[in-house]
Structure formats: C-alpha cells, structure tokens
Amino acid sequence: GYTNDCTININCNADKIVIRNLNRSDFYFARPTILISGAGTVIKSLVIEGYESLDAASAYVTPHIKIDGATVTHLKISGATVKRGGASNGSALVKVTSSGSIGTLQIDNVTVDALDNLLDNSAGTITRILATNIIHLNETGGQATFKTASNISRLGLSGYIGTLPTSGTFSTTSGDGIAVVADTTPPTLVSAVVANSTLPANDVVA
Numbered sequence: 001g002y003t004n005d006c007t008i009n010i011n012c013n014a015d016k017i018v019i020r021n022l023n024r025s026d027f028y029f030a031r032p033t034i035l036i037s038g039a040g041t042v043i044k045s046l047v048i049e050g051y052e053s054l055d056a057a058s059a060y061v062t063p064h065i066k067i068d069g070a071t072v073t074h075l076k077i078s079g080a081t082v083k084r085g086g087a088s089n090g091s092a093l094v095k096v097t098s099s100g101s102i103g104t105l106q107i108d109n110v111t112v113d114a115l116d117n118l119l120d121n122s123a124g125t126i127t128r129i130l131a132t133n134i135i136h137l138n139e140t141g142g143q144a145t146f147k148t149a150s151n152i153s154r155l156g157l158s159g160y161i162g163t164l165p166t167s168g169t170f171s172t173t174s175g176d177g178i179a180v181v182a183d184t185t186p187p188t189l190v191s192a193v194v195a196n197s198t199l200p201a202n203d204v205v206a
Contacts (some may be wrong), residue, residue: 007031011038011070016045023051027058032066032095039099051080059086063095065109067124071101077110084114088140092117092147097122103127110172111135112145121168134177136162140190143167 007024010017015145024033036043053064064082067075067085075094082093095120096102105119105126112118116139119129129152136145144167146155151169160177 002015008034008036010036010043011041012048013040013042014044016047017043018047018049019051020048021050022048022170024053024064025056025202027055027060027062030060030062032063034065035068036070036072036100037067037068039069042073043070044073044076045076046072047076047078049074049078049081051077051082052070052075053082054085055083055091056085059089059091063092063120065094065140067094067100067102069100071103072104075102075104076106076180078108080110080112082110082112082115086114087144088114088138090117090120091115092120094119096121096126098123100124101126105131107131107134110131111137113137114139116140116143117147118145119147121150122150123149125150126152128152128156130156131158131160134162139163146170 006021008055019034047187048065056060080093092115093110094105101124107197110118114137118134118136126148129146130143134145134157145162146166151171153171155166155173156175157165157177158175158186166173166175
C-alpha cells in the first residue's frame with residue numbers, strides 16, 4: 001500500500017536498509033517512490049538493487065528517491081531503469097532537498113529516459129559520487145545528468161551516454177564520462193639533439 005506522500009517512507013535511524021526488485025507503474029500523485037525524511041534521520045547504508053519504473057502518461061514531476069532533510073551516509077543504486085512516456089520534465093531519479101545529506105552516492109547500470117536529471121541536488125549536501133554505466137536519454141535541452149545547486153567535492157563518471165553530464169559546481173571530476181577540453185595549442189620546438197653528429201675521418205657524406 002501507499003499514501004499520497006510516498007510509496008515507501010523511511011524516517012527512522014538504521015545501520016543498513018536493502019530494497020530489492022522494486023517496480024512502480026502507478027502515478028496518481030507527484031509522490032516519491034522512496035522517501036527518506038526527517039532532520040534527525042540517519043541511514044548509514046541504503047542499498048537499492050533493481051528498481052524499475054514506467055510512468056506511461058502522467059505529467060507529474062516525480063522525485064523517485066527523495067532525501068528530505070535526512071542523512072544517508074552511503075547510498076548505492078544498481079540496476080535501475082526509469083522511463084517517462086511523456087515529454088521530459090523536472091522528474092529525477094534522486095532528489096535531495098531541505099538540507100538532506102549524502103556522504104557517498106554510488107550508482108551503477110542505470111538508465112533514465114525523459115527525466116531532466118538523474119540527480120537533482122537542489123538544497124542538500126553531497127560529498128562524492130561514483131557513477132558507472134549510465135545512460136540518460138531524452139532530457140529537456142540544457143538539463144544535466146548530475147545537477148547540483150551546491151558544491152560537490154568529487155564526481156567519478158565512466159561508461160556514460162548522455163548529452164550533458166554535469167550542471168553546477170564539482171570540485172574534482174574524473175572518468176571517461178566527463179567531457180575533455182581539447183588542447184588547441186600547436187606544439188613548438190624547444191630544443192633538439194642530433195645523434196652521431198661527428199663522423200669518422202674516412203666516412204663520406206653523399
């Protein structure tokens with residue numbers, strides 16, 4: 001069952017929570033699928049394995065995993081496919097609001113289709129992100145896969161298919177998913193050494 005607020009509501013402290021093989025296809029409200037809320041809520045490890053979601057026709061802006069004021073020390077998401085049937089809107093796979101906090105966000109093998117962002121950090125704190133094998137399709141023009149309104153210290157992104165990986169400030173980025181600025185400065189000769197420049201007396205140079 002569910003309420004109008006969310007499908008799964010976590011507002012208590014826990015060392016580790018594992019959610020597996022979660023499927024969502026009903027979109028009657030703009031509620032998150034998983035809501036972690038409360039200023040005193042601390043989850044040391046939240047693992048989500050196998051999340052499938054198809055919003056066939058609604059126009060709701062849906063934060064699928066929403067961290068609202070709570071703290072998640074390590075959030076791991078693997079094997080997720082989230083697709084909207086309509087045009088892209090402000091929906092996101094992960095949304096952090098109201099001074100929510102993530103220590104490490106680890107994401108692997110995730111496809112989002114017609115969501116503006118995979119991550120929308122609108123009013124929270126995230127220390128580091130490690131993302132591998134990410135596909136982001138059909139986003140609204142100018143929207144990024146990882147969007148943040150505050151500085152994120154580290155992003156590692158590899159195996160990425162999308163238009164724009166980041167929007168906002170990331171102190172350090174690495175991985176083949178990050179666009180590399182081309183070096184347009186041509187090389188110049190600084191110095192050269194000629195090998196074997198002294199010939200023996202009986203050698204003839206033609």
